[in-house]
Amino acid sequence: MGDESLPPEELLSVEDQHETSEAGSKSSDDMMSQDSVDGIELVEEAKADEDGWAKMFIWSDTETVVARFDKVMMVTLQAITEGKILLTTHGLYFRQTGNVINVMTKETDQKEKQGDYHDQRWRLSRLTEVHGRRFMLRAQAIELFFSDSHELFLNFSDGARDRDRFYAKIRNSCQVPMLWSPKSLNPRVVFKKSKLSNLWKKGIISNFEYLMQINKMAGRTFNDITQYPVFPWVLADYTSESIDLSDSRVYRDLTKPVGALNESRLAGLIERYNDLVAFGFSEKEKFLYGSHYSSPGVVLHYLIRQEPFTTMAIELQSGRFDCPDRLFFDIAGCWRSCNTSTSDVKELVPELFTCPEVFVNTNGFPLGQTQDERSIENVALPPWAKGSAHEFVRIHRLALESDYVSEHLNHWIDLVFGYKQRGAEAEAAHNVFHYLSYEGAVDLDKITDEVDRNATESHIQNFGQTPSQLLTKEAHPSKYPGHARWSPLIHNEEVTEHLRYHTPSNQVGGKKKGTVKGAAVSIHVLSDFVIVVYANMSVGTYKFSTSRSGSKSPFSFKLDKHKGFCRKELSSSRNAIKRGSAAPSEMESNKSHLSVGSHSFGITIGGEARESIRRKAQQSRLTSAKDSLSTAELHASIVSCGYWDDTVKVHSVDGLKLTCSDTGGHRGPVRCLALGDDGALMVTGGNDATCRVWVVDHPDMAVALSDGYVKTALGEALDREKQLICCHILWGHVAPxxxxxxxxxxxxxxxxxxDGAVCVHTVRRGTYVRTIRPLNRTNAINAARKITLHGTGDFCVAMEDHTLHSYTVNDVHLASTDAGEALNDMLITSFGSVLVTGGELGWIVCRSVRDLLVLSVLDLSRQGPIRCLSTTPDDLNPTPQYLFVGSDDGTVTIVDEDPQSAERSETVDFNGRN
Known part of the structure; x- marks a missing residue:
């Protein structure tokens, strides 16, 4: 919709209009009378006064008004707030002007009626994605996603015209440097342009991530309980003592909807379906299933043990919990009901694959007793989960990522989001739900009878809404077969028994060369480009490529360049602490933490470059590994810490030129650093007991996270030319x-x-979450030596006393063990189930994260202690994944899976060790 259709006052900012009015009043050729000019000025003054509430926030010097929208609803999980929006070049401001309506009870908040209004602002510099949304099946809503993990769901009461104009204004008149959503808000167009299915087919993104993205594009959201994301049942065995995920018999048939899984039940439903016309139903109104696979009741059924869903479930039942027999208390019983009851065809929600807490009544809610006097507390889990909610979620997630589900998931997508969702194909697939669950089935504005309208709205809100249809004619493509798609090196525990290693001869390190260049302390791998940092502050770059079948070696590893980038004395441990800032005397024995190691270095291609590669991949414009290689060579940088001047330094890999040096406000030495997978975020830890969140080579993100365009008492606006920008200080520790x-x-x-404490913070907001103190066998100070976090929320921490612990970020203790050595580096593999460690014994040890039991050991002790570990990243590599190991003698060893031993292996279930 073009700007020419907008009212004149919205074509210019307030300031522009005022200047135009003044110019007009001074012109001798002005066609308007002085009274007209005065009238315009009065209108503008009124507009400015009307926007005064938004000026209570700090505005940028160049911030101007873009547009106003007076009839808007802000939709959240629990409430709908009526208000208005002021859109400026830099921000989105919301003021409540009407009721706050409880989503479950439909009651209005009496406090808000009394005028206790709340004004809110969202900075558009943080806006990353925008998606069209439906509200009450009408495509007149929008959802905005921000880089600091905020989300905003807005419904425009005046219809899609206002919604579309709002989005056009954001794209054309606002400063949104991080926004990369398509121009269209149509879900089908967005899905087609995203090309995410190509990444999924190749295995670059997981089944879980793909389903989350499809849900997002199809209008499913965590802000609207009536349109919550939907996930499939994937397993059918909830009664066995153990489960073999390589056995297809343990899986649900993904080619059929839940209601069609039981043939005898389906026969009865079909008979009823054929008889509906006789009972007065039109062909349009006929349905197989009166209930839906996703509705507010379904979501609250699964999530009742965790807030705010507990409160919402009580509100749904008029102030009490539902009948205990109808609550979610047994996963096997729930699956049985979905297979037998004619009124129960529900699918799952994402939390059942990610969040063990939903199965545990940690809050002690009084859920009651069933008719057979069974007390309801935690959800009864399958025997193969061994009574552990964490173990159930782990296996459930592995099942979702299994070969069977990967090969059949496209059929389920066809049913829920694709061409079998509606019409003749849906009828043939027995996938027909109540007509009011489908978009476009009814126009609420044309229902004049208030009783009928309320009944229709109630049905839409409470009995389920079918997602937007992403594919209307063609079937969703299938995933490439296992041998043709990318797969993590260690995708399950069984693989650890088939690992082998290779030590290339053409490299810098190795005792046989006669001179040791220093330990390999940090390794970073791109598609065919490997960067190794050595303890003597030199850098080796290697060309890496897989070999053709029949070659003696599975890959080629050749030295490209080797050069020093810093004098050793600038980073040696004995000079790392400045005089007067040494560690407390009782901690002197732990000075080893300041030695050069994997914690001292990070290597990144830069936030903007990394994001560019990701976007090209999603748009199918990344044609080969050479594209990412050229980007890596151009942008790769080494970030390092531990210097005498308390700085973090950045050197270019190409030329090893110092490009940036900054303290970030640390007082004393910067002891360690870690880079995020996105290449843009970095966290440093200092002797001053603080952590700092940095943005690396991504000025737009730096502005977004730090409000860097605003001049404050702290100093000038952010310098966009800086390669390193500190955004947050993280407090919580009392020791270095x-x-x-x-x-x-x-x-x-x-x-x-x-002092052994572990703190958990959010990165983008810099918010403290909690402190966890791993078990200590003695009263002596026991420092945390190494820590590794996985995207599943599990982390492992190695202590100075050689103990090893695994936790979740929600402070659930999983396991502890004695590692038997000082661990120098460790990582959790792609699917989050296996921990790989390397330490002073020179062994690569694979352990299960859930219990820390040893799965396998590779002996590399002839190269000395292991100093660092790294894998090829999944988002940049079409080739198989490899593990790179840096040893004390400077040798780089490459670990892969032995295909011959894998073929000979026997099946191992996910509960045994045999």
């Missing part, structure tokens, strides 16, 4: 930081300190 790890996707950083 010794190790950090972060997950960009999870938006979480975990940090360990010299």
């Amino acid at each position: 930081i010794t190790c950090v790890s972060l997950s960009s996707d999870l938006d979480v950083v975990v940090s360990g300190s010299l």
